[in-house]
Amino acid sequence: MTSSLYVDRPGFLHAAHPLGKLLAFAAFFVAVFSLEQPLAIAPYVALLALAAVFAHAGPNLQRLRALLVVIPLGAIVVWTFFYRGRGAGAPFQPSSAGFLFGVGMGLKLLSFLLLNLILLSTTRVEELTAAFTRLGMPYRVGFALTLAFRLVPLFAGSASTVLQAQRLRSLGAEVRGVRARLAQTVPVILAVFMGALRRADQMAIALDMRGFALPGRRTFLLERPVSARDAVVVLVALGAPLSSWAIRAAGYGVFPR
Amino acid sequence: MARPSVHGTAPAEPLLALRAFGCRYPESPAPALDGIDFTVAAGELVAVMGASGAGKSTLLKCLTGIVPSFVSAQITGQRRAFGRDAAMLAPGELAGRVGIVFQDFEAQLFSTSCALEVGFAPQQLGLPREAIDARTRLALERVGLDGFAARDPATLSGGEKQRLAIAGILALEPQVVLLDEPTTDIDPEGKRAILELLRALRGDGVAIVLVEHEILAAEAADRLVLLADGRIVADGHAPALLGDVARLEHCGIRPRDLDVIGHRLALPDRFATVAAAEKALRAHGAVPAPDPASHERQAVRTNGSAALLTVDDVRFAYESGRPALDGISLDIAPGEYVALIGQNGSGKTTLAKHLNGLLAPTGGAVRLAGKDLREMRLGEIARDVGFVFQDPDHQLFCDTVEEEVAYGPRHLGLDAAEVERRVARVLEVCALRDRRSTDPFLLRKGERQRLAIAAVLATEPRVLILDEPTTGLDHREQRAILALLAELHRAGRTIVVITHAPWLVAENATRAILLSHGRVLLDGDIRQLLWAGDVLAAASFVLPDATLLGLRFGATIRSPGELVARVRRAGSARGAEPSEGMA
Numbered sequence: 001m002t003s004s005l006y007v008d009r010p011g012f013l014h015a016a017h018p019l020g021k022l023l024a025f026a027a028f029f030v031a032v033f034s035l036e037q038p039l040a041i042a043p044y045v046a047l048l049a050l051a052a053v054f055a056h057a058g059p060n061l062q063r064l065r066a067l068l069v070v071i072p073l074g075a076i077v078v079w080t081f082f083y084r085g086r087g088a089g090a091p092f093q094p095s096s097a098g099f100l101f102g103v104g105m106g107l108k109l110l111s112f113l114l115l116n117l118i119l120l121s122t123t124r125v126e127e128l129t130a131a132f133t134r135l136g137m138p139y140r141v142g143f144a145l146t147l148a149f150r151l152v153p154l155f156a157g158s159a160s161t162v163l164q165a166q167r168l169r170s171l172g173a174e175v176r177g178v179r180a181r182l183a184q185t186v187p188v189i190l191a192v193f194m195g196a197l198r199r200a201d202q203m204a205i206a207l208d209m210r211g212f213a214l215p216g217r218r219t220f221l222l223e224r225p226v227s228a229r230d231a232v233v234v235l236v237a238l239g240a241p242l243s244s245w246a247i248r249a250a251g252y253g254v255f256p257r
Numbered sequence: 258m259a260r261p262s263v264h265g266t267a268p269a270e271p272l273l274a275l276r277a278f279g280c281r282y283p284e285s286p287a288p289a290l291d292g293i294d295f296t297v298a299a300g301e302l303v304a305v306m307g308a309s310g311a312g313k314s315t316l317l318k319c320l321t322g323i324v325p326s327f328v329s330a331q332i333t334g335q336r337r338a339f340g341r342d343a344a345m346l347a348p349g350e351l352a353g354r355v356g357i358v359f360q361d362f363e364a365q366l367f368s369t370s371c372a373l374e375v376g377f378a379p380q381q382l383g384l385p386r387e388a389i390d391a392r393t394r395l396a397l398e399r400v401g402l403d404g405f406a407a408r409d410p411a412t413l414s415g416g417e418k419q420r421l422a423i424a425g426i427l428a429l430e431p432q433v434v435l436l437d438e439p440t441t442d443i444d445p446e447g448k449r450a451i452l453e454l455l456r457a458l459r460g461d462g463v464a465i466v467l468v469e470h471e472i473l474a475a476e477a478a479d480r481l482v483l484l485a486d487g488r489i490v491a492d493g494h495a496p497a498l499l500g501d502v503a504r505l506e507h508c509g510i511r512p513r514d515l516d517v518i519g520h521r522l523a524l525p526d527r528f529a530t531v532a533a534a535e536k537a538l539r540a541h542g543a544v545p546a547p548d549p550a551s552h553e554r555q556a557v558r559t560n561g562s563a564a565l566l567t568v569d570d571v572r573f574a575y576e577s578g579r580p581a582l583d584g585i586s587l588d589i590a591p592g593e594y595v596a597l598i599g600q601n602g603s604g605k606t607t608l609a610k611h612l613n614g615l616l617a618p619t620g621g622a623v624r625l626a627g628k629d630l631r632e633m634r635l636g637e638i639a640r641d642v643g644f645v646f647q648d649p650d651h652q653l654f655c656d657t658v659e660e661e662v663a664y665g666p667r668h669l670g671l672d673a674a675e676v677e678r679r680v681a682r683v684l685e686v687c688a689l690r691d692r693r694s695t696d697p698f699l700l701r702k703g704e705r706q707r708l709a710i711a712a713v714l715a716t717e718p719r720v721l722i723l724d725e726p727t728t729g730l731d732h733r734e735q736r737a738i739l740a741l742l743a744e745l746h747r748a749g750r751t752i753v754v755i756t757h758a759p760w761l762v763a764e765n766a767t768r769a770i771l772l773s774h775g776r777v778l779l780d781g782d783i784r785q786l787l788w789a790g791d792v793l794a795a796a797s798f799v800l801p802d803a804t805l806l807g808l809r810f811g812a813t814i815r816s817p818g819e820l821v822a823r824v825r826r827a828g829s830a831r832g833a834e835p836s837e838g839m840a
Contacts, residue, residue: 004369008407059576124369150367157411158651164615165652168639169712170668187654194698195650202364205327205348209357210425211381213349219380219389221373 004153005063005120009056012229013122018131020230021123024237025115031240032111038103040253044240045107048114057121068113072106079105086256101255125149130220139218151200158199159192270340271296272433272464273320273355278334280312280319280487289315289330291487297433297466302459304475304495305468307484308509308731309701313468314360316484317435320466321355322348339432353382356426357435360729362442365422371397371413372406374421378429389428396424399454401447412575415442415647415725416601416757423451433464440471441728444600444757446797452477470731472513475499483508500527509731514760514802517817522824531802535809538824545812545823546830548784564588565626565720565751566612566642572620573607573775581607582618583775591719594742594752596762596783599772600797605755606647608772609722612753613642640669643718647725649709653697658689658708661697665716679715687711687741703734710741720751727758739765760801763787764816771796784813 013021032044052061061068079102080094087097125146132142166188207213247253273296280290290312297303297320305313318324325332326348336343338351356378359365368374375396379389397403400420405413410421419442426434434455440448448471455465456477467474475481481495485508491498498504502520505512512520515534519527522543528534538544566589573582581604589595589612597605610616611623614630623630630638646652655661662683666676684690687707692700697708706726713721723742727735735758743765746752756762762769762783769786771779773796779789786793787804794800800808807814807823814820 004409006369008370008409063576124373126369126373147367150369154411161646161651162654165646166654167635168613168615168644169652169665169716170636191650191654199361199364201327202359202361203367205323206357206359206365207367208327208347208349209321209323209352209355210378210429211349211352213347214352214381217383219383219386221376221380221386221389 004125004149005060005117006124007056007059007121011054011056011122013051013055013118013233015224015227015229016122016233017224017226017230018123018127019134020226020233020237021119022128022131024233024240025119027237028115028240029112031244032108034241034244034248035108035253036101036104036255037253038100038107040244040247041104041107041111044244045111045114048111048118052114052118052121055118055122057117060117060121064113064117068110071113072110075106075109076102078102097255120149124222126220127222127224130223133218133220134223140212143212151196154199155192155196158195159188162188162191162195271298271337272339273297273466274335274337275316275319276335276337278319278336279332280315280324281331283329283331288487290319293319293334293487293489295320295482295489295492297464299432299464300459300462301480302455302465302467302478303480303482304478305466305482305484306470306472306475306505306508306510309703309734311484311508312487313484314437315487317357317437317466317468320435321351321357322346323357352378353429354431355433355435356429356431358422358426358437358439360437360441362419362422362439365425366410366418369409370406371402371408371410371421371424374410375424375428378425382429392428392430396427399427400424401450412579414602414606416444416447419443420447420451420601427458431463433466434458435466435468437468438470438729439467440469440474442601442725442757444797445759445799446794447601448473448757449799470510470729472499472505472511475510476513483510496527496529506732509733511732511735511760514817515806518803518806518820521817521821531805531809534802534806538806538810542828543824544827545807545810545814545820546827547811548813563590564624565591567624567627568608568611568621569624570621571608571611571618571623573611573616573618581775582611584621585772585775585777586621587770587777587780589720589751589753591751592746592749594746594765594767595754596766596769597753597755597772598757598762598769598796598798599778603772603796604775605772606724607775609644609724609753609755612720612722613644614638615644639718640716641718642720642722643713643716645709645713645721645723645726647728649702649705650698652709652712653705656696657693658684658695658697658700659693661708661712662689662715665712669716679717683711683715686744687714688737701734703730703737706730706734706738707741710738714745720753721745722753722755724755725757726754727756727761735761759799759804760816763801763804771798783815787813787815 032041035041080099081092083095083098083101085097085101087095089095129142129146132145133139275293275295278290278293279288281288305316307313315324318328319336322343324330338346366374368377372393375393376389379392397405400423402420402424410418413421419439423439440451443451452473459465467478475495478495481498482489483491491504499513500516502512502516515528524537524541526537528537568585568587571582571585574580585608597609599605607616611618614635617631625638625641653661655664659680662680663676666679684693687710689707689711692704697705700708726738742752766783769783770777771793778796779786779792787800790800803814803817803820807820812823
């Protein structure tokens with residue numbers, strides 16, 4: 001298992017400046033989240049799906065396919081029953097208005113997942129640290145922010161090993177009932193949590209001993225010069241919120257209040 | 258005290274020093290360190306050895322100030338660094354001058370490629386890009402990871418990760434290098450290469466403190482410091498202390514084979530090499546008896562019908578596409594004690610995880626008593642094939658030792674009386690009876706390792722697979738684990754052990770399987786394999802000195818004890834009086 005979602009293959013987005021990609025991330029986020037109607041959001045999702053394929057994010061789409069299905073479906077189910085806007089039925093009754101709103105929310109969440117996948121498939125976390133520092137963020141803060149991206153896959157790997165061990169030691173015995181399942185899950189969470197704490201503690205010491213706390217200017221190996229392709233990324237990215245606002249200005253894209 | 262430099266006569270100013278130093282962790286009944294006077298000077302390679310819990314890791318942490326800056330403890334005495342009082346010096350302020358490789362090396366890795374990992378520290382120092390690239394290339398090359406620059410550290414084997422952690426420190430070009438058991442997961446040839454590298458660094462004037470359980474470290478060192486119960490019990494010229502077999506064993510250290518042989522045969526001289534030992538033995542007429550007829554080379558069992566586990570042309574590739582197993586075929590019969598050996602990244606753990614269904618082959622099949630594992634559920638396989646993970650903490654999750662052992666039998670649906678019977682028996686066998694009510698995480702590493710075995714053993718699997726069960730343990734703890742495995746083997750259990758310890762393989766296994774680049778390079782009866790030294794060496798496996806010495810006399814020797822016994826037997830057969838110096 002790799003320690004990050006980064007896909008080490010040459011590509012247009014791989015070579016783009018991380019600041020441009022962060023801007024594009026924010027622009028698409030704003031564009032999609034300012035819309036509500038599924039038909040208005042769908043083209044953006046399609047564009048992002050296409051971008052994910054071109055970004056060689058296929059292995060990550062495959063790896064996280066469950067999330068990509070479960071989260072949007074969850075949103076559709078929840079909003080179908082709990083939507084309280086115009087056209088909603090009685091409390092807890094499903095409604096077509098709620099269903100449509102849910103589909104819109106599901107697509108928004110899907111676009112958010114795709115944005116993350118594209119960014120992390122084409123950008124090393126070290127590049128993001130450099131980008132945050134370039135934006136004026138203190139290095140240690142930038143590093144800490146991106147550390148989450150580094151640690152989550154590691155903890156996931158550790159949890160997977162503990163779960164493997166538990167499955168082996170349970171000898172295939174089936175656990176029935178919510179309480180029994182919870183009772184079985186708690187020790188796993190504890191083992192992973194304790195391991196994570198110990199690891200984080202060790203990592204903090206290791207970082208300090210490798211000069212993390214030293215004052216003065218650092219070198220960033222993955223700093224990229226700005227190029228023409230970054231202009232393309234930024235232009236396409238700015239097109240997203242502009243088109244989204246245009247749709248809204250024309251009276252489409254959101255549900256009537 | 259400033260001690261004379263090993264390479265010259267002028268006293269060298271210590272770079273790091275502890276004077277009349279003591280350390281006590283909160284709520285600990287005994288001090289972790291007590292009355293310590295320790296120094297390390299430029300160009301000095303100091304090995305620190307001792308049993309588990311003797312205070313070795315604490316010594317390193319106190320030298321750098323990690324204790325008490327990060328780990329709270331009550332400190333007495335003086336700590337000095339680079340000629341000045343370092344009581345108030347934070348560990349981070351030593352970065353660039355002092356590099357440390359931790360026992361838990363995985364926690365030291367946080368980058369997305371090996372090159373970025375090694376280049377992390379030089380980036381913090383603000384070095385120019387070209388200098389960072391040059392340092393990175395050199396450091397990777399020195400630890401034997403050239404060609405790994407673009408690899409994600411998470412995809413490396415344990416030994417490769419350990420090498421990477423060392424490279425990350427070398428790239429700092431520090432004046433002092435501190436290493437806490439830096440070669441536990443590295444193959445035998447790799448260990449020697451790392452120790453050679455440390456000697457080269459010492460030659461460049463770097464001060465090195467090396468904490469180790471293996472005597473190989475002391476052989477490479479100028480000075481050997483022995484710790485016991487937080488106190489220094491010996492501090493002197495390493496070669497002089499190496500011959501003190503009794504003292505080393507008392508400190509939980511496995512002495513050199515050649516020293517054990519010399520000690521037991523009461524030979525007057527120490528021998529540094531196998532060739533010198535051969536000469537000395539011949540001079541004293543101490544020739545081991547030849548192999549008995551029962552040691553004739555035995556064919557490896559290949560009868561599929563008798564096999565308990567059958568691996569049939571198994572291929573496997575991880576998600577990166579890198580092939581890890583490349584057409585492996587072998588049988589494991591009931592009652593065998595198999596050692597899976599091979600250099601780092603050769604596919605040992607991957608193969609072991611195929612034997613219990615944790616991994617499924619991308620080609621070929623694994624069968625348990627003739628049944629394809631893919632047709633069985635994981636839990637069903639686990640009833641017959643027990644797996645002990647390398648890190649015991651991954652498989653311990655109950656509140657007490659007793660509950661941990663009872664966990665498996667309870668899931669088998671056994672009645673309370675049978676569960677209790679198994680728990681009592683396994684705790685007795687694993688020497689954990691007195692720890693029955695203890696929280697597993699309060700046990701020492703060796704005890705946790707025994708508990709992990711006990712927990713699997715209680716389900717009475719037919720096959721027990723152990724991934725490096727002796728790593729990080731002192732010799733007494735290793736012996737306890739091996740005695741347990743030997744007893745299980747005698748009782749008819751099939752044992753499969755992954756290990757990098759040549760002596761463990763030679764002394765315990767009945768069969769060894771040597772893997773290289775995901776293929777089986779050698780597979781045979783253990784005594785048969787001992788003759789294949791060249792092939793083993795090509796795959797980074799170095800035979801123990803006792804074996805190498807035996808081969809010079811045409812005898813397949815599995816342990817120093819066997820060589821001594823054979824020498825005595827030969828002497829008795831000749832009716833010869835032992836020559837001078839022989840017991």
